[in-house]
Amino acid sequence: MSRLDSFIRRVTAQRDVLDHISAEVAGMDGPVIELGLGNGRTFDHLRERLPGRRIIAFDRALAAHGTSTPDPEDLVIGEIRETAPAMAGIDAALVHADIGTGYADKDAATLTWLPELTARLLRSGGIAVSGLPLEHSELAPQPLPASVSQDRYFLYRRK
Amino acid sequence: MSRLDSFIRRVTAQRDVLDHISAEVAGMDGPVIELGLGNGRTFDHLRERLPGRRIIAFDRALAAHGTSTPDPEDLVIGEIRETAPAMAGIDAALVHADIGTGYADKDAATLTWLPELTARLLRSGGIAVSGLPLEHSELAPQPLPASVSQDRYFLYRRK
Numbered sequence: 273m274s275r276l277d278s279f280i281r282r283v284t285a286q287r288d289v290l291d292h293i294s295a296e297v298a299g300m301d302g303p304v305i306e307l308g309l310g311n312g313r314t315f316d317h318l319r320e321r322l323p324g325r326r327i328i329a330f331d332r333a334l335a336a337h338g339t340s341t342p343d344p345e346d347l348v349i350g351e352i353r354e355t356a357p358a359m360a361g362i363d364a365a366l367v368h369a370d371i372g373t374g375y376a377d378k379d380a381a382t383l384t385w386l387p388e389l390t391a392r393l394l395r396s397g398g399i400a401v402s403g404l405p406l407e408h409s410e411l412a413p414q415p416l417p418a419s420v421s422q423d424r425y426f427l428y429r430r431k
Numbered sequence: 432m433s434r435l436d437s438f439i440r441r442v443t444a445q446r447d448v449l450d451h452i453s454a455e456v457a458g459m460d461g462p463v464i465e466l467g468l469g470n471g472r473t474f475d476h477l478r479e480r481l482p483g484r485r486i487i488a489f490d491r492a493l494a495a496h497g498t499s500t501p502d503p504e505d506l507v508i509g510e511i512r513e514t515a516p517a518m519a520g521i522d523a524a525l526v527h528a529d530i531g532t533g534y535a536d537k538d539a540a541t542l543t544w545l546p547e548l549t550a551r552l553l554r555s556g557g558i559a560v561s562g563l564p565l566e567h568s569e570l571a572p573q574p575l576p577a578s579v580s581q582d583r584y585f586l587y588r589r590k
């Protein structure tokens with residue numbers, strides 16, 4: 273399979289998982305945390321699915337399209353590992369993390385801190401959606417929607 | 432429709448159009464020109480569909496994944512408008528251009544030079560696949576595969 277084919281599957285899986293959980297998140301208090309704003313396409317999708325919800329986005333550099341740039345108070349620029357721990361305890365309803373790189377060594381380094389960070393950002397019962405698998409005792413894996421193959425995108429609930 | 436939804440449709444359309452024409456390109460002499468290498472996912476797809484074919488990729492900066500970086504002799508770094516005209520007359524079998532930005536004014540500026548450049552890179556009978564519409568007297572619009580809606584991706588044949 274080409275990298276284009278697997279990218280299409282990954283981005284489609286991301287969208288399908290977010291659509292799968294958005295009604296439940298809509299009924300839960302707490303902000304949404306977007307780790308890895310990038311071009312802002314997923315930010316735009318979340319904004320559409322969760323109208324009015326506060327979405328706080330993180331990236332090491334602003335590279336979003338002008339129409340998908342958060343307000344300054346909802347945008348945190350810097351290394352997520354350094355900036356996001358300040359928001360531990362914010363009781364987020366949803367944390368979405370799309371910060372895989374396609375390099376196994378870089379992703380392994382990310383996974384030394386991302387699961388714990390995610391658990392600390394979420395409220396009890398809150399949801400984590402991630403492109404990288406999050407192994408953490410407080411994050412319980414959840415069934416994926418039928419359209420998404422195992423290991424393409426990951427879904428958890430904070431205990 | 433969110434920007435994520437329309438991105439998924441656009442990238443899927445790109446893949447479907449390239450798959451639609453790849454058998455014909457495989458039977459035609461001439462290099463493939465990739466205008467806008469980016470992450471290199473489409474480069475990887477073209478390489479898989481057209482094994483052994485020379486693919487020359489252009490970008491203003493190298494941002495490709497390590498596994499999808501062309502050999503140095505097939506990579507041209509710089510503004511495409513300035514670098515690619517040197518290859519006019521190369522008789523390419525396929526020119527693929529994925530250099531839209533999502534900003535109407537920037538895309539309009541690109542369209543002042545991209546159609547003519549594309550026509551000059553292609554052989555007679557060669558194929559152009561583009562994310563932006565190419566209006567040029569020598570580029571005849573071709574029917575899209577059934578999965579692709581009109582105006583999501585564009586397909587032409589050089590007269």
Ligand SMILES: C[S@@+](CC[C@H](N)C(=O)[O-])C[C@H]1O[C@@H](n2cnc3c(N)ncnc32)[C@H](O)[C@@H]1O
Nearest residue numbers: 308309310311312313314331332351352370371
């Ligand atoms: C794959 S992109 C996200 C794409 C996004 N979902 C969209 O819709 O455009 C990943 C982004 O995360 C950022 N990123 C990755 N790891 C990071 C880190 N450790 N700290 C800060 N930003 C990071 C990158 O700069 C990049 O913009």
Ligand code: NI
Nearest residue numbers: 388391392410
């Ligand atoms: Ni913990």
Ligand code: NI
Nearest residue numbers: 547550551569
């Ligand atoms: Ni001409």
